[in-house]
Amino acid sequence: MDRNFNRRTFIKGTGAAGLAGLAGCSGGPDESTPTETSDDGTSTTTTSDGGSAGGSATVNVGMVYATGGLGDGSFNDQAQIGIQQAAEEFDVSYDESQPDSVSQFAQYQQQYAQSTNPNYDLVSCIGFLQADSLSKTAPDYPDQDFMIVDSVVDEPNVRSYTFAEHEGSFLVGQLAGILTTKSFSAGSGSTQSDSTNVGFVGGVKSSLIQKFEAGYKAGVKYANSNVDVATSYVGSFNDPSAGKEAALAMYNSGADIVFHAAGNTGTGVFQAAQEKGRFAIGVDRDQSKTKPDYADVILASMVKRVDTAVYNAVKAQVNGNFQGGTSVSLGLADEGVAIVYGQQLGADISSSVKSEIEASMQAIIDGEISVPTNPNQVSG
Structure with missing residues (x-):
């Protein structure tokens, strides 16, 4: 596996098809965001904070999304909001991967962990289906910090976020x-x-x-x-x-x-x-x-509030107080979950x-x- 993969690459096996999926969601490429295709056929893009994903940053984050990908208007998109907010507020650069199947999780987790150009300070694993892969990946890369949403992985370099x-x-x-x-x-x-x-x-x-x-x-x-x-x-x-x-x-x-x-x-x-x-x-x-x-x-x-979990993990990494081997549960009291009435129908309730x-x-x-x-x- 290439330890120096181009950090501007969206690691998506479907190549250009993956780019099309991103175009319809917040933060993905649009007509004003330059995109290009590398020699190996994978799609590349710039980060949503306006700078090239290849530029220097204090903290580099790799995002491994759940199956279903971006544009779901739900779970993955909510996670993306969290990393976008962190990129806007802190000196953070990030790259995103959209596995097509559960079998690809380990590949993407390891690819980020192995990278030396750049070195990823944090790898964010979105979704409980990543837990099995991460429980095997994390011990192999003890110096790499990971976070996971929706499951607890009991490893000293993993911070787990769950919800009520x-x-x-x-x-x-x-x-x-x-x-x-x-x-x-x-x-x-x-x-x-x-x-x-x-x-x-x-x-x-x-x-x-x-x-x-x-x-x-x-x-x-x-x-x-x-x-x-x-x-x-x-x-x-x-x-x-x-x-x-x-x-x-x-x-x-x-x-x-x-x-x-x-x-x-x-x-x-x-x-x-x-x-x-x-x-x-x-x-x-x-x-x-x-x-x-x-x-x-x-x-x-x-x-x-998957976005809150991602944002908080990145913020902790930026501030130098990321704590692996711990877990956080967010419920109603923490505003981690809530009922939100529909924009069109809420007034009729x-x-x-x-x-x-x-x-x-x-x-x-x-x-x-x-x-x-x-x-x-x-x-x-």
Whole structure:
């Protein structure tokens, strides 16, 4: 493996196709950002802070994104916001890699760790699916600092960031549980007066995504124990067609609202909601903004501040106080997760409903409501 790979290269096996994927998201190349193709066919670009990625910087960061890539309007894009903010505020330069599959994680982690031109001060690994690879890579490069989002890797050179996804999911579940029992219309969606069903679509089934499911179900049942919750895992974070198929089945069975925790697969959930005139709930970012074409059916989003985790890790590296071998969990009390109402539909949700949800949020923070992390722990 080349230990001196060009740091201006976006390490993406699909070459120019990867560049096209970046063009549609914040910080990626656009008509005003020069791009070029190197002799080996890989695409290159300049960093979003206005300087060449080949320029000198106090701190160099390598970003290894989750499968699904940038432009998902969700998890990866939220992580990118964090590194962009750090690059704007500090003397930081960064490069980004978008693996196509789980099998590529180790390659990209190692490539950054092996590089000597430049030397990467921090390698950011985005997503729980990177944990297995990182647990093997980190010991091989003890002088390299790593951070990982959504999993804990117990190595002295890794700082782990996790979130209380179940807490934020409880709030959007409560919203769904309340509205499905009402006659509610807004934008292009409406509830069915003769049905009290809602749904959840997950990407890859895992203990992490089941935290979303558990919190959502608990919130639904807290609102109304008689509301049924349908669940489907499609096995991918980048399959909108499968997401649409799963959501359509739920809407056809009477579901009024479907919450997804499925990355770009969730785009299909939004498509299904529009097709059926029902509602959806987004994840990780305010998807009524990042997926504006579907804002007329997105009631709210369960925002997860992956950007905060990335930013804080880079800031610590810049300040010389990065602590490996530690983990941080961000919940409602830390503003690590939150409910954000849709830009178009939020105003149609009554203040009384919002007050109920706000009261639950405070009760969770105060420890008066204990939110389960496993769907099997949800009663009702």
